[in-house]
Amino acid sequence: MEFDEVIRRRRMVRGYDPDRPLPPELVDKIVRHGLRAPSAGFSQGWSFLVLTEPADRELYWSVTASPEFEADGWLDRMRTAPLIVVALSNKSAYLDRYAEKDKGWADRDENRWPVPYWDIDTGFAALLMHLTAVNEGLGSCFFGIPPVRIPDFMAAFGVPAEFNPVGVLTVGYRGTDKRSPSLKRGHRPVDDVVHHGRWASAAGV
Amino acid sequence: MEFDEVIRRRRMVRGYDPDRPLPPELVDKIVRHGLRAPSAGFSQGWSFLVLTEPADRELYWSVTASPEFEADGWLDRMRTAPLIVVALSNKSAYLDRYAEKDKGWADRDENRWPVPYWDIDTGFAALLMHLTAVNEGLGSCFFGIPPVRIPDFMAAFGVPAEFNPVGVLTVGYRGTDKRSPSLKRGHRPVDDVVHHGRWASAAGV
Numbered sequence: 001m002e003f004d005e006v007i008r009r010r011r012m013v014r015g016y017d018p019d020r021p022l023p024p025e026l027v028d029k030i031v032r033h034g035l036r037a038p039s040a041g042f043s044q045g046w047s048f049l050v051l052t053e054p055a056d057r058e059l060y061w062s063v064t065a066s067p068e069f070e071a072d073g074w075l076d077r078m079r080t081a082p083l084i085v086v087a088l089s090n091k092s093a094y095l096d097r098y099a100e101k102d103k104g105w106a107d108r109d110e111n112r113w114p115v116p117y118w119d120i121d122t123g124f125a126a127l128l129m130h131l132t133a134v135n136e137g138l139g140s141c142f143f144g145i146p147p148v149r150i151p152d153f154m155a156a157f158g159v160p161a162e163f164n165p166v167g168v169l170t171v172g173y174r175g176t177d178k179r180s181p182s183l184k185r186g187h188r189p190v191d192d193v194v195h196h197g198r199w200a201s202a203a204g205v
Numbered sequence: 206m207e208f209d210e211v212i213r214r215r216r217m218v219r220g221y222d223p224d225r226p227l228p229p230e231l232v233d234k235i236v237r238h239g240l241r242a243p244s245a246g247f248s249q250g251w252s253f254l255v256l257t258e259p260a261d262r263e264l265y266w267s268v269t270a271s272p273e274f275e276a277d278g279w280l281d282r283m284r285t286a287p288l289i290v291v292a293l294s295n296k297s298a299y300l301d302r303y304a305e306k307d308k309g310w311a312d313r314d315e316n317r318w319p320v321p322y323w324d325i326d327t328g329f330a331a332l333l334m335h336l337t338a339v340n341e342g343l344g345s346c347f348f349g350i351p352p353v354r355i356p357d358f359m360a361a362f363g364v365p366a367e368f369n370p371v372g373v374l375t376v377g378y379r380g381t382d383k384r385s386p387s388l389k390r391g392h393r394p395v396d397d398v399v400h401h402g403r404w405a406s407a408a409g410v
Contacts, residue, residue, distance in 0.1 A: 001207070001208050002206070002207065002208070003206050003207070003208045003211045003336070003337075003340040004340070006208045007238055007241055007333065007337070008241075010241065010243075011243075012243060031399055032395070033212055035392065035395065035398060035399075036212055036213075036215065037332075038215075038216075038217060038332075038335075038347060040349075041387050042385065042387035042388055042390050044392070044393045044398070046398065047397075047398050047399070047400060048398060048399050048400065049400050049403075049404065050399055050400065050401050050402075051401075051402065052401075052402075053402055056402045056403070089320075102386060102387075111352060112351070112352065113349070113352070114349045114350055114351070114352050114355060114369070114370060114371070114372075115294075115321070115324045115349070115369065115371050115372070116320070116321065116324065117349065119320045119321065119324065119325060120324060120325060120328040120371065120372070123325040123328050123329060124328060124329075124332050127242075127243075127329050127332055127333075128212065128332075130243075131208070131336075132208075132212070135208040135209070142243060144245075144318070144319045144320070144322065145319055146317075146319070147316060147317065147318070147319050150319060157400075157403050157404055158403050158404040159404050160404065164319070164320065165319060166319070166320050166325065167319075167320070167325070180247065181307060182246050182247035182307075183247055185247050187240065187249070188249045190237070190240065192252075193240060193249070193251065193252050193253060194236055194240075194252070194253050194255055195252060195253065195254050195255065195362075196255050196256075196257075197255075197256060197257075197258055197261045198254075198261075198362050198363050199254065199362055199363040199364050199365065
């Protein structure tokens with residue numbers, strides 16, 4: 001598909017066809033495209049937990065269950081996804097990388113980082129997977145694990161403590177969906193969001 | 206360009222053709238594609254400072270100057286970029302959005318967020334701009350402003366205090382470039398990064 005068309009079609013899809021599994025080569029392509037994301041210092045301080053087996057997926061949904069997910073049938077629709085990818089960041093990989101000789105931040109001081117690039121870069125990888133799903137005619141949704149459920153998730157899947165789940169991607173052939181009510185908010189006016197040369201006075205704040 | 210080709214060609218480009226300005230419609234397309242990024246609760250808590258005038262770009266480079274940028278001619282090459290986009294996040298827009306009735310996190314408690322989605326979403330927008338540049342046959346680089354230089358940057362461009370610069374994108378026709386020495390590290394082995402069903406024991410840590 002043309003890149004511009006992928007951008008046009010991109011949206012979060014929250015319901016999948018439960019009778020159409022994903023071919024393994026598509027799962028592989030989606031994940032490998034994510035690994036082509038850029039990362040600060042080429043640290044690649046990320047990891048991905050890929051769940052395709054029904055028992056693994058059920059385990060994921062059971063340990064991350066939260067009342068806020070039950071509303072409006074969200075969880076029932078999301079459970080139909082044949083693929084779940086949990087994207088995790090590893091801050092220590094970045095602090096280690098930038099303490100190497102060519103970078104030289106040997107103090108591993110987190111204050112050197114304007115924002116947590118370990119989370120940003122892991123998000124980049126998840127977005128490339130999401131866009132790849134669109135390009136392959138699939139639907140996909142990115143969302144977070146509620147912090148109170150993260151310890152159970154980590155224990156259930158044997159995730160080492162230095163990793164932090166940045167977000168989760170569900171992927172599958174599109175099924176019964178329900179658009180997010182948030183979309184009713186509409187896009188913010190471009191003039192509020194884009195500032196040329198200098199910050200505009202009132203509207204931009 | 207085909208989406209897969211964009212993914213294949215994507216890399217950071219750190220030198221631009223100083224004699225080829227960007228047509229305004231391309232600047233506009235790059236920025237508008239960024240605004241199509243997903244955001245939690247459709248909060249769109251981001252803003253973009255777009256610098257195309259030589260005086261504005263010079264101001265940017267002068268207020269963010271840092272010894273680490275001088276090494277190896279990096280800054281000299283980056284200064285050739287005819288377009289600079291600073292991507293900024295606004296945490297308060299997210300806390301406000303999720304305190305609304307349909308979300309109901311009226312306490313505005315940041316502990317509800319597993320990672321700073323205001324930064325992640327702003328990164329998403331920057332990545333879409335970066336990919337759009339690739340699709341248009343341009344080069345582009347994403348990097349951060351050193352924290353010690355952020356106050357001067359904010360003052361110089363009149364940026365309100367609630368915004369935080371997540372990163373900066375330079376864009377232009379490709380010129381004399383120098384590949385990042387970090388690339389010598391190579392890609393991490395897929396089996397170290399991708400875990401199927403459960404975390405693999407040793408290699409994955």
